Amino acid sequence: MKTRSYKKNARAKAEKGTGEAILNAALNAFSKELFDRVTLDQIARDSGVTVQTVIRRFGSKEELFEKLAEREEKRVVSEREVSAEKGLNYAIQALVNHYEKDGDMMSNLINQEKISEPIRKIVNRGRQLHRKWVEKHCHNLLDGLEGDEYEKQLYSAITATDLGTWKLLRRDYGLHPEFVASIMIKLLNSLNGDK
Numbered sequence: 001m002k003t004r005s006y007k008k009n010a011r012a013k014a015e016k017g018t019g020e021a022i023l024n025a026a027l028n029a030f031s032k033e034l035f036d037r038v039t040l041d042q043i044a045r046d047s048g049v050t051v052q053t054v055i056r057r058f059g060s061k062e063e064l065f066e067k068l069a070e071r072e073e074k075r076v077v078s079e080r081e082v083s084a085e086k087g088l089n090y091a092i093q094a095l096v097n098h099y100e101k102d103g104d105m106m107s108n109l110i111n112q113e114k115i116s117e118p119i120r121k122i123v124n125r126g127r128q129l130h131r132k133w134v135e136k137h138c139h140n141l142l143d144g145l146e147g148d149e150y151e152k153q154l155y156s157a158i159t160a161t162d163l164g165t166w167k168l169l170r171r172d173y174g175l176h177p178e179f180v181a182s183i184m185i186k187l188l189n190s191l192n193g194d195k
Contacts, residue, residue, distance in 0.1 A: 021047040022054055026068045031105035035065070035116040062118050069122045073129070076102070080133055089185060091137040092161070096181040099166040106163055107171075134158050141191050153191060160187035 025046035029038045040061055044051045058064035079098050082091045099106075106126065113123040131154070135142065138157040145153055159165065161184050169180045 018047075018049060018053065019057055022049065022057060022064070023068050023071055026064055027072065027105075030065065030068065031108060035112055035119055040064070065118050065122075069125070073125065076126075077129065082137070084136060084139075088137060088188065089181075092181050092184050092188075095133070095161060096166065096177050096184070099163060099170070100177055103163055103166055103170070107167055110163070130162070131158060134161060138188060141188065156191050157188060160184055160191070 022043060025043045026038075028046065029043055038061065040051050040054050043064070044054045047054070054064065058067055076098065079101075080094055082094045084091075109119050110123055113120045134154065134157045138154075138161075141153055141157055142150060165184065165187075166180060169175045169183060170177065175183075
């Protein structure tokens with residue numbers, strides 16, 4: 001009985017490892033290529049399995065992309081998760097660290113959102129996640145505001161901390177990540193006078 005249980009556990013572990021290898025290969029491909037240029041053949045080759053294995057595990061390219069997005073969303077939320085008690089500076093540093101790790105890949109996806117429905121869905125989910133992040137960590141800028149005033153303040157804070165702001169400062173101007181974080185904090189602090 002123990003032998004059967006051991007084999008079952010080993011098989012489940014191997015299956016999980018295969019799934020992760022496929023998802024990792026897909027992440028690498030979708031991070032660098034246009035969605036339409038990524039093929040299941042390429043993902044299978046890069047993950048060391050057959051195309052049939054990819055299809056059996058994930059279905060179509062679109063379904064694979066969706067599963068990958070689900071996995072990555074959990075990771076991103078976890079990496080950005082900071083206790084509100086730690087303060088805004090700590091939260092901004094976690095955000096900039098996330099942009100340093102994933103910002104170029106996210107920019108690649110955003111550049112494709114107008115031509116790919118699966119990507120458009122993921123980018124919109126990312127925007128909603130960022131909005132929630134801002135509402136959590138910039139609540140002091142939003143407390144007591146309602147209606148249009150709340151929306152203006154919220155979208156100002158979103159803009160100050162957005163991937164596009166990071167890209168402008170980090171990639172276009174070549175500023176150091178810590179300097180980028182300090183600029184984001186300065187922009188947010190300047191919104192205190194708008195309350």
